[in-house]
Amino acid sequence: MAPHQPLPNQPPPVTQRGVIRWLRANLFSSWINGLVTLVVGYYLLSTLIPLIDWAFIGAVFTGDGVDACRPGKACWIFVEERFGFFMYGFYPEALRWRPTLAFVLFALAVVPPFLPLPARLRRGVAIFGLTGLPVGGYILIAGGVFGLESVDTSQWGGLMLTLILAYVGIIAALPIGVALALGRRSEMPVIRGICVIFIEFWRAVPLITILFMASVMLPLFLPDGVTFDKLLRALIGITLFQAAYMAEVVRGGLQAIPKGQYEAAEALGLGYWRRMRLIILPQALKIVVPGIANTVISLFKDTTLVLIIGLFDLLGAVKSTLSDPAWNNVMAEGYLFVAFCFWVFCFGMSRYSHRVEKQLDTDHRQ
Amino acid sequence: MIQVNDLNKWFGDFHVLNSINLDVQKGERIVICGPSGSGKSTLIRCLNHLEAHQRGQIIIDGVELNEDVKNIEAIRREVGMVFQQFNLFPHLSVLENCLLAPIWVRKTPRREAIEMAMHYLERVRIPEQADKYPGQLSGGQQQRVAIARALCMQPKIMLFDEPTSALDPEMIKEVLDVMVELASSGMTMLCVTHEMGFAKTVADRVIFMDDGQIVEAAPPRDFFTRPEQPRTREFLEQILQH
Amino acid sequence: MIQVNDLNKWFGDFHVLNSINLDVQKGERIVICGPSGSGKSTLIRCLNHLEAHQRGQIIIDGVELNEDVKNIEAIRREVGMVFQQFNLFPHLSVLENCLLAPIWVRKTPRREAIEMAMHYLERVRIPEQADKYPGQLSGGQQQRVAIARALCMQPKIMLFDEPTSALDPEMIKEVLDVMVELASSGMTMLCVTHEMGFAKTVADRVIFMDDGQIVEAAPPRDFFTRPEQPRTREFLEQILQH
């Protein structure tokens, strides 16, 4: 037998190449598939084209008042004119640079995971985001000290309020959630029982009943004369609600940590709290980043419910202007605008969490 | 039994199988070896259409393998396959794993199917595990169940894709023993493996593949003692060092 | 250094440790062997209270090991442990793994702790890996880090629970070398292992356990050449076949 001559590799047949391959493989791999493609494609185009026409091509973006708009096409002037109100609610116009500044700081604290910064700086920024920022942000927005004019919480509103609710809800819910999760895994039956009851209760009841209680019934449960800010109460309700969900997520992470890690930490002589802080929680929290992101996103969406208790968050602000006689028939635009804002944030957050996950992962391959 | 003519397959632009020609007689036992990525698994998987080929012909037991669903089903009924990762169904007990094909494909009455399954489980020497679930067995036991499951189809041809490479050394022996016994009973077998001992004892032909092509095909005696191709020699040197 | 008097332990109804008596002198090196499930790991784990015992006494370096948290802390500070599965902390670099105990338990200043950690990492011959993460190391390297981590506590006693059995053959040697060196430096060591070569070279005494009891305890020369108990002989026959 002659020595083996390797045959040269050949290019694949045309059906395996380029655009044709892509089309064949993805759209027309069988006649049923082809049919589905055509039908779906037809309906897609026949709904998308009028929609795009309504929202962009025929829409009116600039002008004065409702009269500048065309019937049957979107009227974005409405959003434009009320933009300030949608963003800040009743917050005094002259002072709006303060929340803006707070959110710029916030954005800066969020970016670092993607920058090639030294780990120590990144950690510093993260700690600032969790501690300094809430305090600083509060001072900036609420004022009352350092010569900043005080702005009452009843004037907070719009997207600003939505973001504050979500941000504070998350920051405060995380530690409570961790504590509840640890409690639920405690060996002490009483502690475990208390945590289980707490978690199950908060997970079982609808958020709006909680908000209702927090907003109008709370003084009934407190000693006479003790009362506090309405926004704060909504925040507490949201936080506890969120903490229960967070606890279950964290518990999943704790369960995923192998027993050997606990034992090794114990064998090194570390006490319970150090074991948790140095060994277990850092690993568990990393595992549950996607879970945390999910609860954060749902919390963010749930903040719209404060509308029902009379706070003017983004949806509330938009909804309240819909009854303005000067702006009739802009409901679709208003709701779409709110939907778009929420969508951008939620989608952004889920992408962000994927990035963070990857970032944490590349630190050390297993 | 198996005729492969000018078989060509691409993954995208990558030419995995390049003009493969192969004729397998009834009762023949073929061992396929070759470096990783040479296309051994792909070839085996083409034979029961787990992968589609783009050019060439595969004829099994007189039926041509093409996109015709009826043909594919007919051929799959005649061809048993054992995977490297066993792929047992974890939600079914060992016995139920073995009953699946006889009952739903061959339409055997349940009683008969159970008898047959127990027969094959005895043959792979684990009749006592029949009621356990795959998760409760060791790797070697699992692979033996996988073999029994394939045998329960009463296939004319058995394909093995590295059946021992996911196993611990002790378990490898268990499985190889079963395979040797099977070979001696006259089953047509194609086996991708690097167990050269196995190849020497049972193979009628050893096929060496590289880069998607068959480089050499020879009876084991010739293959191991005087390989014709330098590429084969090189490969054998590496592998026999162990 | 270690005194174990009439130690008894149950898991539920199952009597794992049955009247264990053991005296270990400072600097002594003890190898414990025995069939699987005989309670070797449990005994070792009782010594730094990873498991609580129900009857009997354990006195380590003059301190009695009971439920008293202070005592447990004191004893854990003096006892280093190396696990079969390494149990390194994957989220910390090798160096940080080693710094944990000195900084948080011994309250050593960070600078000193780093110096010491590097010292021990050199001793286990992997100073260059200090900034990597455990996930990036091979099994043998990981186990050496585990040893270094335990050494960084500057313990008086080191416990090893089958430190080499999760390793590939090549890596076993790396780790055994380090352990032999450690033994020759006079560290008090208790080591569960089936590496009989290691036992022969370094052990002062070999303890054979079966069924929760100490069956035989003798210097390695006597143990391997003329075991007194038939049970020991049987075990040795099995194990030395390999």
Add this chain to the structure above:
Amino acid sequence: ATLQDVQDAGELRCGVSNGLPGFSQPDSSGNWAGIDVDTCRAVAAAVLGDADAVEFIPLTAAERFTALQSGEIDVLSRNTTWTTTRDASLGLNFTGTNYYDGQGFLIKTALGVDSAYDLDGAAVCTQAGTTTELNLADFFRANDMEYEAVVFDTSEASAQGFDNNRCDVLTSDTSQLAALKTQLTDPDSAEILPEIISKEPLGPVVRQGDDEWFNVVKWVLFGQINAEEYGITSENVEEMESSDNPSVQRIVGTSGNMGEILGLDDDFMVDVISQVGNYGEMFERNVGPDTPLGLNRGNNALWTDGGILYAPPFR
């Protein structure tokens, strides 16, 4: 006691509607306006001397009594109808009436219906937790007619539902109907039916059992009505302090100790009138003929002008 609490806090917490033109409505910078809002401002002016020291807490109809009961608010001024049940069993007290209203129907002109007695089978939009809901049931029952109640949680949503044709008729107090009519896509496409099916005295509410506070809220409103009767307005209140009419003197605090016995300053009505105005001014500013609502005084005129507004004397 509430009076003390309010004075200590320096702020009056007042429950209002979350958007009802003419009664309470915020503009886009958060300034509230309306007759209910002004009622609160008047109380704040009397108690704290500053009509702006009010925190307005928007409430849905369903939340309002719970909020007042729980102490979440100090006074509820949210077009709330005075009824026996509410007065007696909810633990609340009505302090008076700042608007006499009656329930009516708003209907699409296109339907060609001109009497409420022709509404058999109609779908009716209304607001949850209101007397409207109950009167509606009574009215249809009494006249042996069928109806379908489409109940929304805010009045604005019920107007929206009516506008969207979810229902044929919108029912509410006639004053509100006038307000809601202005919010329709085409305000001229609907008209208010002539029938008034109920009495709806709307007024501020306080918690039961705190008579001091009850009196304060009650007499601030009476004071405003009396002020209108005696011609005291925000313009002339300064001059009126030198009036020699004893009735006027008692109102502006230059004689008698009306303030003191209520626990307030004697000139508390001066603060109220100068900052908020008398009842008539309040009415004209928020719901009167020159406002988008364009309501006439009607029943809400003074008794001397043919209305039923009659305040007990300041004495």
Add this chain to the structure above:
Amino acid sequence: MSSDPTPLKPGNPKPWNDPRVRSVAFQLIAIAAVAWIGYSLFQNTISNMESRGIRTGFGFLNETAGFGIIMSLIDYNETMTYARTFLVGLTNTLLVSGLGILFATIVGFIVGIARLSTNWLVAKLALAYIEIFRNVPLLLQIFFWYFAVLGTLPGPRQALDVGGVAFLSNRGIIIPRPVFEAGAGWIGIALIIALIASAVMVTWARRRQAATGRIFPAFPLASALILGLPALAYFVMGRPVGWDIPAMGGFNFSGGITAIPELGALLLALTIYTATFIAEIVRSGIVSVSSGQTEAALALGLPPRRVLRLVVIPQALRVIIPPLTSQYLNLTKNSSLAVAIGYPDLVNVFMGTSLNQTGQAVEIVAMTMAVYLAISLSISLLMNIYNRAVALKER
């Protein structure tokens, strides 16, 4: 063996260093703290309610409610009691959650499978659907469907008419109501017979397969039977069912069965929103069944649909069911947003209007929460039982 008369006990630690003592002490403190908080809340509430003259107790449940409810599954009118409004709200909540769960499951499964379609367009469309509707608040979606979509339907006079018997307008969907006449009972009997026959047939088919190996097309036959037999009875008995066909009269349609648009909007929103989550759950469940399983099944000669039924679905369900139930719970809780558009669910009717009429917030809110707790706990219970039943046996 240990026949030692005086066994050595581990020495007793100092009490304050004994973890058992510490643990007991800690738990006692926790109990005390919780008890104290509970007690003071209770005490505050009682004294606050007393000092504010708020009525307490559940006596109000027997009082007449006096308000109408647009939709009720059980008999209701305004002369009935508050207890009745509770039941009306409860059944309406259960109705909308039950239907929502049904529809969301169907849509979710379809979209989840579409996500895995080999057709690029279908897969991307499914992805777009999920990404859009998952990331927008539910409340907003409810408003959107109610005001911006259903609100634009024509009024009852211009109702879209389906064959002259069913009508779609902004008052909802109105369909004919069956009116049973004499002899209609036979149709019911025929249905029962068909059901029993189908059950018998399925059992028989299974037995026969076990005995002879032949596979009997039991499912299509059973469906034919269940549909066919009652139909047969209907005609044989001389069509004993009349239809109350809705007709336009006065303001509205009269007759027929009406599904109000509030229900429609709420259902649409709940379905579309929850289905996005279910779709992702289904997708990950199916993906979690490794391709090796499918390949092994194909290699055994099983035809693709049997592969799905016998191998893929049973394994995927294990992964799908637990997160699926928590979505069901979420849907049930989310149905309380009904209050925003006036669907008369429990929160709207009972915690809304009834609470407002009676002013007994504490009792009413507690009852409402208890309902949700009970639903949640019973679902968790079922879930645990299921999980235990399908847990994979491991070594």
